[in-house]
Amino acid sequence: MKLEAGEKIEHIIRKHPFYIIVETIIIIFLALSPQILISLFKLLINFVPMMADAGLSLSNQVPLGLQAFLYSLWLLTLWFILVYRFTDYYLDKWVVTNKRVIDVEQRGFFARETSSARYHKIQDITVTISGFLPTLFNFGTIQIQTAAEVLEFIFPDAPDPIRLKEYIMKIKVRETGDH
């Protein structure tokens, strides 16, 4: 992303971290899930004598080395997912400069889209906070209507969207003199 001559970054906005935190918690739970399943399996063996009599235990069936090998690969898979999601989250942003709002949309590793709206082309900014969790954690969607090529800028899960709208409007007024 190249800035124009005299252009200065005022603020960088990223999505509210709520969803990335939830995803991280799920991934941590999945990382621990084999241990939980093994513990449950051992508990089951203790409570079902027939299984114990028959010599059914996980270490008898699957060697410990293989369990550790598979667990390493399982953790690696989860790590890939976590880094992928975090990269997507962190590189997806709105850059507010003194001349325009730049929307950088990262879609996974192999798609990226950058578009911008100059302040004098901005017609309206709409904020939508919909649902229990967005209301509780104060995040929502900001839509900027423009008269430019890209008619609408949508930024979902923006943190504190009402204040953000006021902030962008303030810069717009400052830079263009429009009210």
Next chain:
Amino acid sequence: MDLNLSPDLPFVSSYNLDFLLTGELWWFVLWLYIFLGVLFGLVVLYHWLRYETNSVISSVVIVTNAIVILTLLGGASINLNVLLS
């Protein structure tokens, strides 16, 4: 259907898990993950160096990613060697 589950019957032995010890399969899986790990590391490196230049978080992500991938692949490889030795 006769579900005779008396303890005298060796129902456990009916599981033939010898295939789990075939080295070729696990070596193939390990090499696949090594390939994916290297590819993933390079893609992450490219993205964070290109789009988050001069940022501390960029260095943290790149270094942590490399350490975690190397540790897990190293662990998997050691365990496979122990298993098949």
